[in-house]
Amino acid sequence: MTARTVRRALLKTGLALAALLGATSLAAPAWAAEKLVFMLDWQAEAEHGGYFQAVAEGLYQKAGLDVTIVPGGPGMSAQQMLAAGRIDGTIGSNAFYVLNLVEAGAKVKAVAAMFQKDPTILMAHAQNTSGLADLKGRPIFLGDPSINTLWRWLKSKYPFEDSQIRRYAGNIAPFLTTPTAAVQGYVTSEPFTAKKTGADVKVFLLADQGYDGYSGLVMFNQAYIDQHAAAVKAFVAATAEGWRHYLHGDAAAADALIRKANPDMDAETLAYARKALVDNGIVEGTPANPDAVGHMTAARWEGFTNEMKRLGIYQAGTAWKAGVDLGAP
Incomplete structure (x- = not known):
C-alpha cells in the first residue's frame, strides 16, 4: 500500500469520524483553511480531551484550520506513520518516542507538550506497600515499550532486578490476583479500574518520584512544519486553549464527542480521568499554571536526555534538538 493510498484511507476514517461526531468544526470554513490530518495515539478518551474540546468549541475552525482527527488503536503506530509522511501530526505518548525517532533518523519534531507531567504510574496493593522501594523482589507488570526505557530509569533509582518483570498487555487481572505484585499504568486509568473491583491500591506517579519526561507531545512531520509553520502554531494554541477549557470549563460537549468516537467509553470513566488530570497536575504542572500548557524548555529536554544517555x-x-522545535507555542 502506497503512502498516498494510506493517507486517503486515513482521510476517509477521519471524515467518517467527523460525520459520526457531527462536529462542524471539522468541516472546512468558507475561506481557504489549512488542511491538517492529526492522528491520536489511541482510541478517543479523556487523555485527548483538549483536542475534542477544541473541536466542540470550533477553536480549530476559528484558527483557520481544517482539521481531520483520526483515531488510533491496537496495532497502529501513529509515530511510524508520521515518520513515513502518511499523516501530518500525531501524539508522542512520552519523551522516549521523540528520542527514539531521533535515533532512527526520522524527520519529525515535537512542537508542544500538552502534558507537563507524564501520567505513568506504578500501582501496588496498599496493604503491603508504603513506598516504591518495598517492591524489591516482587513481580512488576510492565508494557513492552517500557522494559528498555522507563524500567532502566526505575532500576537506577530503586533496588529492582530484571527477574521481577512480568509482561503487561492491558489487563490488570493478573495484578489483582497477585497480592505482592505491582503494575504499570496511567494515573487516569488503572487505579479507577482497580477500585471498581474493590481493590485497595497504592498509586505512585513516577513524575512525582523524579521522572521528568514530557508527555502528550504534539508531533508533526518536518515537511509539514516547513510548509505550514503558521498552521502548526495555530493548532498548538487552539489545542492548549481546548485543554484549559476541558479541565476547568464545561466538558460535556467534548465528552459527548469522545463517547461517540469510542462507544466503549463511559461517562464515569471520563469524569474520573478528567479529575485525575487536574488533581495530579498532568496538563498544567504542579503547582498548576494554565499558561504552561503546551510549553517545553531546553533545560528540561537537556536534563532528561542526558540522564537517559x-x-x-x-x-x-x-x-534532542533534532526532534524538538521549541518555537511552536
Missing part, C-alpha cells in the same frame, strides 16, 4: 538508553551523540 547516562543509563545507556541512548547514544552519546543523540541530540
Whole structure:
C-alpha cells in the first residue's frame, strides 16, 4: 500500500469520524483553511480531551484550520506513520518516542507538550506497600515499550532486578490476583479500574518520584512544519486553549464527542480521568499554571536526555534538538 493510498484511507476514517461526531468544526470554513490530518495515539478518551474540546468549541475552525482527527488503536503506530509522511501530526505518548525517532533518523519534531507531567504510574496493593522501594523482589507488570526505557530509569533509582518483570498487555487481572505484585499504568486509568473491583491500591506517579519526561507531545512531520509553520502554531494554541477549557470549563460537549468516537467509553470513566488530570497536575504542572500548557524548555529536554544517555538508553551523540522545535507555542 502506497503512502498516498494510506493517507486517503486515513482521510476517509477521519471524515467518517467527523460525520459520526457531527462536529462542524471539522468541516472546512468558507475561506481557504489549512488542511491538517492529526492522528491520536489511541482510541478517543479523556487523555485527548483538549483536542475534542477544541473541536466542540470550533477553536480549530476559528484558527483557520481544517482539521481531520483520526483515531488510533491496537496495532497502529501513529509515530511510524508520521515518520513515513502518511499523516501530518500525531501524539508522542512520552519523551522516549521523540528520542527514539531521533535515533532512527526520522524527520519529525515535537512542537508542544500538552502534558507537563507524564501520567505513568506504578500501582501496588496498599496493604503491603508504603513506598516504591518495598517492591524489591516482587513481580512488576510492565508494557513492552517500557522494559528498555522507563524500567532502566526505575532500576537506577530503586533496588529492582530484571527477574521481577512480568509482561503487561492491558489487563490488570493478573495484578489483582497477585497480592505482592505491582503494575504499570496511567494515573487516569488503572487505579479507577482497580477500585471498581474493590481493590485497595497504592498509586505512585513516577513524575512525582523524579521522572521528568514530557508527555502528550504534539508531533508533526518536518515537511509539514516547513510548509505550514503558521498552521502548526495555530493548532498548538487552539489545542492548549481546548485543554484549559476541558479541565476547568464545561466538558460535556467534548465528552459527548469522545463517547461517540469510542462507544466503549463511559461517562464515569471520563469524569474520573478528567479529575485525575487536574488533581495530579498532568496538563498544567504542579503547582498548576494554565499558561504552561503546551510549553517545553531546553533545560528540561537537556536534563532528561542526558540522564537517559547516562543509563545507556541512548547514544552519546543523540541530540534532542533534532526532534524538538521549541518555537511552536
